Structure formats: C-alpha cells, structure tokens
Amino acid sequence: MEYVTSLLSLALIASAIRVTMPILLAALGAVYSERGGVINIGLEGIMIMGTFFGAVGDYVFARQYPALVAAIPDLAPAAGVLAAMLAGMAFALIHALVTITFRVDQIISGVALNLLAVGLARFLNILFFGVATQSPGVSGFTPVDIPILEGIPVLGPIATGISPMILVALLLVLIGHWTLLRTRFGLRLRGVGEHPRAADTLGINVYGMRYAGVLISGALAGMAGAYLAIEQAHLYFEGMTQGRGFIALAAMIFGNWWPLGALGASALFGYFDALSLRVVVLPVPSQFINVLPHIVSILVLAGFVRRAQPPAADGVPYTKEEE
Amino acid sequence: MKWRLLVLQIATPILAIVFGVVIASIIVLAIGRNPLDVFGVLLRFGLLRADSLLSILFKATPLIFAGLAVALSFRAALWNIGVEGQYYIGAFCAAYVGFGIKGLPVAVHLPLAVLAAGLGGMLWALVPILLKLRRGAHEVITTIMMNYIAAAVILYLIADVFRDPSQIGTPRVRTPEFPGSARVPSMGPLLGLLGLTGPDANKVNWLLIFGLVLCVLFTVLLSRTRFGYEVRAVAFNPQAAEAAGIPNARIQFLMFMLSGGVAGLAGLSDVLGFFGYLDIDFPKGLGFLGISIALLAKNNPLGVVLAALLFGFLDRGALGVQFFARVPKEVIVILQALIILAIVVAYELVTRYIRMQRKREAERPATAPAAAAEAGH
Structure with a gap:
C-alpha cells in the first residue's frame, strides 16, 4: 500500500515534469518533420549530438568568457543550447539531403545517422576532453519560480526552482500547435505531408517545406539533447539519451501528430521515466522499471491505447518529374 | 549497354567506399594528421599481418x-x-x-x-x-x-x-x-x-x-x-x-x-x-x-559475407590506426557510417539511372531498329 501513495507524490510529479521535457522537445520536432512527410528515425542520433554539443557549448563558453559568465551565469548554458540546436540542424540537414534530394529510404537514412552520431560523439569527445565517453561538469540555468503558483504551498515542488527550459518547451508546444493549425507555414507543411502532388500544383515548394520541417525537427531534438546534458545531468556522457529519441517518435504517434497530443503522450512517458529515476519501492526488479517507457511505447504503437492517423504521404519520397 | 550497367553495379559499392574514405580523410586532416598515414596503417596493419587476417575472420563471424x-x-x-x-x-x-x-x-x-x-x-x-x-x-x-x-x-x-x-x-x-x-x-x-x-x-x-x-x-x-x-x-x-x-x-x-x-x-x-x-x-x-x-x-547473402569481412577488417585496422597512427579508432566507426550513407545514395542514383536508360530505350522510335538493337547489346 505504501508504494501506491508514493506513486502519486508531488515530488514524483515534479520529477516527471522534468524528465518529460527531452521526450517532449524531440516529439515536437518529430511532429514538424512528419507533418511535412519525412519520417525521422535519426532523432535519437540528433539528440546524441545535442547532448554532446550542449555540454561542449556550455563548457567552452564558460572557459572562453569567464568574466562575462561571472556577470551573467545563464550565458554559458544558453550558448550550450544554441550549439546543440545548430548541431542538431546540421545533422538533420544530412537527413534532409539524403531523403528529400536523393530520395533514399527515410528509415535507412535515419538508422545510418544514428550510427554516425555514436561514432562522431565518441570521436569528438576524445578531441575535446581526452576521453571517449564523458565531458567535464557544466553549469545549468538559474532555476526560476512560477509567479502565481509558487504562492500555493502544496504546489511548492512543482512551481519553484524549475528550469526555464521547461517553460520554453511548453511555450514551444503552444506555438507549434498554433503554427500547424493556423499559420500559412503550418498549413503548407501539412499540405506537403498529406498530398505533395496537389501542394506542388498549387505552387508550394514541396522540397523547401520538407527541408524546413526536417531542420526544425533537428533544432528541437538538439535542444532536447541539450536539456538532458545541461539541465538534467550537468554533463555529457555516452548513452545518456537511452533511446529517448525513439520514445519521442512513439509519443508523437500517440499524440496523433499534433503538438498538444505529443505533450500529453510525452507526459505519460515522462511519468514512467520518473518512476525509474525515483527510488520508489516497487515489487518489480529495477531493470524492468527502467524499461517501462519502452514497454509502454510498444503498447501505444500496437494501438492498445488508441488508434492514430498519420499524414497520408508520411515516409513517401516526393519526386517532381513523372516517372 | 548490359555490360555498362553491370560494371556500374559493381562499381557502386566501391565508389561509396571511396566517398567514405574521402570524407574520413577530411576529418583526419581537420585534426592535423595525414590521412595517407592513417589509411596506410589501416591497410598495412589490417591486411599484411597473419594475425590480423585471423582476427578479421574471428570478427567477421x-x-x-x-x-x-x-x-x-x-x-x-x-x-x-x-x-x-x-x-x-x-x-x-x-x-x-x-x-x-x-x-x-x-x-x-x-x-x-x-x-x-x-x-x-x-x-x-x-x-x-x-x-x-x-x-x-x-x-x-x-x-x-x-x-x-x-x-x-x-x-x-x-x-x-x-x-x-x-x-x-x-x-x-x-x-x-x-x-x-x-x-x-x-x-x-x-x-x-x-x-x-x-x-x-x-x-x-x-x-x-x-x-x-x-x-x-x-x-x-x-x-x-x-x-x-x-x-x-x-x-x-x-x-x-x-x-x-x-x-x-x-x-x-x-x-x-x-x-x-x-x-x-x-x-x-x-x-x-x-x-x-x-x-x-x-x-x-x-x-x-x-x-x-x-x-x-x-x-x-553472399554479399553479406564480403561486407562482414570488410567490417571485420575495418574493426581490426582501427586498432592499428589507434596504436600506430595515434588517431582515435572511432574515426573508423565514422567511416563505416559514412560508407552506409554513401552507399544508399549511390544505389538510389544508379537505380534511377538504369530506370531512365530503360525508359529511353523503350521510347526509341521504331523506325530505327538497328540503333535500338545495337543499344540492346
């Protein structure tokens, strides 16, 4: 009975919110990519690049500009996030080039990117830090309190001392939802993912829109990696993404290819992820608690939870010329 | 025509490997080492030693x-x-x-x-x-x-x-x-x-x-x-x-x-x-x-054997690269991933080229049967 109450504790929920963020950001990225019609299995690899470059950007900036960072400590982690997003976009650009321009199978390209990321992160880590698997410690953002909620005593653990990146991520979800639903860019992106031929006939640049979707997904997955390294672990280490890029894909599918849906689904995965982090006394071996999010992913994909409808042209390369 | 396509299909994986080697060379150059040294060591250490050949067989299994x-x-x-x-x-x-x-x-x-x-x-x-x-x-x-x-x-x-x-x-x-x-x-x-x-x-x-x-x-x-x-x-x-x-x-x-x-x-x-x-x-x-x-x-399946031997060789050679050329052996992992990306792009382009050739042949006007027959051989 004891563990049942601990399953709903505020501390656990606060932890769940924290660990939801990397999954959420990557899932949001996946929404942009797949709404444009490109499956991005390489999300995991992009996230790995994000963790590494997040730590590097943070570390190098703090080393190069100690005076500046002493005055405004948040600059170093901000530099890390920026570096991670740029690295993520660079990696996503490879995926875009290979799948959109060369029309190679999107899954193959993604798998190759994941392999490349593992090797590249090890190689670069040796160059930067002399060892293959770990960076030195890096500083995170100054935690913030949410103005109104912090006054409510019960909500203390949730509303105080939280990462500003959490607020940014939630804001990005709202912006993303509105963008896809209401803006010209969002409608075009969806058009390209649903019926590229029709979109092309209407004068929409199919390749350009798809590139945009993939690049945004790269930036967001890079940011997701940066969050893991900078805000959660305060360093980069090999294998720290733990398949969250893949879980994010499941979250996106469960969220029915919409940002707000992805938020709900990511929260579900985040909750199970938090269970594995907190020392909650459960009558199950710890190894199995660790893979709860992965088990849930399978159940979600099998439609035991809900059926979903992907964009019609998702995963189908588009070619302008008739064949 | 058939010959050209056959040569093209055999040349594709080789070209992809060359592409991977070129990009990996740029990475090696970027860290201030000589790619010729690195690939020299890779080949010498990986292929010219009896213990390396045996190791390749073990790694390929x-x-x-x-x-x-x-x-x-x-x-x-x-x-x-x-x-x-x-x-x-x-x-x-x-x-x-x-x-x-x-x-x-x-x-x-x-x-x-x-x-x-x-x-x-x-x-x-x-x-x-x-x-x-x-x-x-x-x-x-x-x-x-x-x-x-x-x-x-x-x-x-x-x-x-x-x-x-x-x-x-x-x-x-x-x-x-x-x-x-x-x-x-x-x-x-x-x-x-x-x-x-x-x-x-x-x-x-x-x-x-x-x-x-x-x-x-x-x-x-x-x-x-x-x-x-x-x-x-x-x-x-x-x-x-x-x-x-x-x-x-x-x-x-x-x-x-x-x-x-x-x-x-x-x-x-x-x-x-x-x-x-x-x-x-x-x-x-x-x-x-x-x-x-x-x-x-x-x-x-038979190509799998060759590819496994290649990867066994790269894996073994990576040791030599790390030990003798003092370049992190991960450069070989990067090379492997690059070869894969290059190979899938190359296969795709070749497939497209062949399809285009076939189509062109099919569309050739019937008034020129001699030319078509010639192209067919």
Whole structure:
C-alpha cells in the first residue's frame, strides 16, 4: 500500500515534469518533420549530438568568457543550447539531403545517422576532453519560480526552482500547435505531408517545406539533447539519451501528430521515466522499471491505447518529374 | 549497354567506399594528421599481418549472422532493427542450455545450445511481427524498443538470477562456465596445418563455416525455390502478390522468424566459441552493424559475407590506426557510417539511372531498329 501513495507524490510529479521535457522537445520536432512527410528515425542520433554539443557549448563558453559568465551565469548554458540546436540542424540537414534530394529510404537514412552520431560523439569527445565517453561538469540555468503558483504551498515542488527550459518547451508546444493549425507555414507543411502532388500544383515548394520541417525537427531534438546534458545531468556522457529519441517518435504517434497530443503522450512517458529515476519501492526488479517507457511505447504503437492517423504521404519520397 | 550497367553495379559499392574514405580523410586532416598515414596503417596493419587476417575472420563471424539476419528481413520488405535484442536473448538461451545441462555428449549438447539460441531469437522477433501483422504497429520502433527490453532482461537474468555463485564478491558478473560439450570447437588445429598458429588462430571457430553454409543455403532458398519467388513477389508488389494467391502475411511472418532465428545465433561465436560463459559485458552492437552490412550487401547473402569481412577488417585496422597512427579508432566507426550513407545514395542514383536508360530505350522510335538493337547489346 505504501508504494501506491508514493506513486502519486508531488515530488514524483515534479520529477516527471522534468524528465518529460527531452521526450517532449524531440516529439515536437518529430511532429514538424512528419507533418511535412519525412519520417525521422535519426532523432535519437540528433539528440546524441545535442547532448554532446550542449555540454561542449556550455563548457567552452564558460572557459572562453569567464568574466562575462561571472556577470551573467545563464550565458554559458544558453550558448550550450544554441550549439546543440545548430548541431542538431546540421545533422538533420544530412537527413534532409539524403531523403528529400536523393530520395533514399527515410528509415535507412535515419538508422545510418544514428550510427554516425555514436561514432562522431565518441570521436569528438576524445578531441575535446581526452576521453571517449564523458565531458567535464557544466553549469545549468538559474532555476526560476512560477509567479502565481509558487504562492500555493502544496504546489511548492512543482512551481519553484524549475528550469526555464521547461517553460520554453511548453511555450514551444503552444506555438507549434498554433503554427500547424493556423499559420500559412503550418498549413503548407501539412499540405506537403498529406498530398505533395496537389501542394506542388498549387505552387508550394514541396522540397523547401520538407527541408524546413526536417531542420526544425533537428533544432528541437538538439535542444532536447541539450536539456538532458545541461539541465538534467550537468554533463555529457555516452548513452545518456537511452533511446529517448525513439520514445519521442512513439509519443508523437500517440499524440496523433499534433503538438498538444505529443505533450500529453510525452507526459505519460515522462511519468514512467520518473518512476525509474525515483527510488520508489516497487515489487518489480529495477531493470524492468527502467524499461517501462519502452514497454509502454510498444503498447501505444500496437494501438492498445488508441488508434492514430498519420499524414497520408508520411515516409513517401516526393519526386517532381513523372516517372 | 548490359555490360555498362553491370560494371556500374559493381562499381557502386566501391565508389561509396571511396566517398567514405574521402570524407574520413577530411576529418583526419581537420585534426592535423595525414590521412595517407592513417589509411596506410589501416591497410598495412589490417591486411599484411597473419594475425590480423585471423582476427578479421574471428570478427567477421558474428557479423555474418547479424548481417544475414537483417538482410532476410529486408528481403521481405520488413525492418528488423531488433537483431540487437534478438541476439542478446539468443545468447542467453544458448548460455542457459550450456551451463544448465551437464553430462551430454558434444554431439547433442552443442546443437541443442545452438538451437536454443535460434529459438530465443525467434521468440524475441515474434512480438514485433505479430504486432505488425495483427495490429499494424510499425516494426521499426517496436523492434528498437524490444532491444532495450532485451538488455534489461539479460541484465536481470545474469546479475540477479543466474550469476555464477563462485564469482560473487568479485567485480565479474557472469553466468557459470559451460562444460566443454557446449563449446564450439576452434579451427586452430586446422589452421595450424596451413601454418597459421597463435592466439588469433585459436579464436577462429567453426561457426564461421556454419555462417558461410547458412549464407549459401539462403542464397539457394531465395533465388532457386518457389518460396524465394514468393518472397520476391511480396516485396516487389504486395497487392499483386496477394491477388496472385501468395499470402503476404504468411510470407512476411516466415521471413521475420527466419531473420530472428539467424539473429539469435549472432552472439554464439563469442559466447560458445570464445568466452565459454555469458558475461554482463559481452560484445554488444552487433545488431546495428548487421544493418550496415545488409545495406552494403544489398541484402544478398553472399554479399553479406564480403561486407562482414570488410567490417571485420575495418574493426581490426582501427586498432592499428589507434596504436600506430595515434588517431582515435572511432574515426573508423565514422567511416563505416559514412560508407552506409554513401552507399544508399549511390544505389538510389544508379537505380534511377538504369530506370531512365530503360525508359529511353523503350521510347526509341521504331523506325530505327538497328540503333535500338545495337543499344540492346
């Protein structure tokens, strides 16, 4: 009975919110990519690049500009996030080039990117830090309190001392939802993912829109990696993404290819992820608690939870010329 | 014309390797080293030493199984990204038969262990394929998730349930050792007759030959039998195949099971052939290398052998690069990934080029039969 109450504790929920963020950001990225019609299995690899470059950007900036960072400590982690997003976009650009321009199978390209990321992160880590698997410690953002909620005593653990990146991520979800639903860019992106031929006939640049979707997904997955390294672990280490890029894909599918849906689904995965982090006394071996999010992913994909409808042209390369 | 296309198809993988080498050279240059040195060492160390050649054979053995497993699924238009998890489970099943049963003759014990590994791989492949065929869950993500679950299961079984009691208190977390009857014999004695001796010769075991035989058998199965024809039909055009009375679901299920079964064998060379116990740090990542190998081989079982040897060579050469050229051996991992990206782009471009050529030939006006006939030869 004891563990049942601990399953709903505020501390656990606060932890769940924290660990939801990397999954959420990557899932949001996946929404942009797949709404444009490109499956991005390489999300995991992009996230790995994000963790590494997040730590590097943070570390190098703090080393190069100690005076500046002493005055405004948040600059170093901000530099890390920026570096991670740029690295993520660079990696996503490879995926875009290979799948959109060369029309190679999107899954193959993604798998190759994941392999490349593992090797590249090890190689670069040796160059930067002399060892293959770990960076030195890096500083995170100054935690913030949410103005109104912090006054409510019960909500203390949730509303105080939280990462500003959490607020940014939630804001990005709202912006993303509105963008896809209401803006010209969002409608075009969806058009390209649903019926590229029709979109092309209407004068929409199919390749350009798809590139945009993939690049945004790269930036967001890079940011997701940066969050893991900078805000959660305060360093980069090999294998720290733990398949969250893949879980994010499941979250996106469960969220029915919409940002707000992805938020709900990511929260579900985040909750199970938090269970594995907190020392909650459960009558199950710890190894199995660790893979709860992965088990849930399978159940979600099998439609035991809900059926979903992907964009019609998702995963189908588009070619302008008739064949 | 036919000749040109054949040359083109053979040249494609070579061009892709060259592209990978060029990009890797740029990376080596960027860190201030001479790429000629690095690739010189790679070739000299990797190819011109007897112990390296034996090491390549040892490293290629598990890669043949992993690559063949992935290729079999790709052949049926299925994505088995779960070879990684399938061989974890296979390796454990073989280990369990290995240390759990005593007093059997080798002629019974060893085949039983190998069979258990295959069944373990199939068991782990069963979940994703059933979920795909019954519930429409895309196998790419489910197989990836099964990999993580397999890692957790193995960790639990080795560390918490079947840990060798005599090792408790030491940092070694592994199962009890297997008796000799469950070990794959070394090819060392045979290689010794050829004048190849030393520790690397003893590492090479008979699973290498078993892997080669499997590749030949699957070549025959896929290109010379009715089943192979049905597999091609399903992969090429599922609707047409179904209309022709070929049951898509059954063919895909069988191919995925074969893929999982072969995947289950990938860990055996290390576990039954080399260590003789299943350690918590047994070699990982073979499943992902298998994907690269299948892509490089264009899913051809015999090509898998060549690609596995290439990756074995790169892996061995990486040691030399690290030791003699003082460049991190990860540069070779990057090279492998680049080759894969280059190869898939190159295959795609060649396929498109060939299609275009065929179309052009077909559209040639009938008033010029001589020219068309000439182009056809």
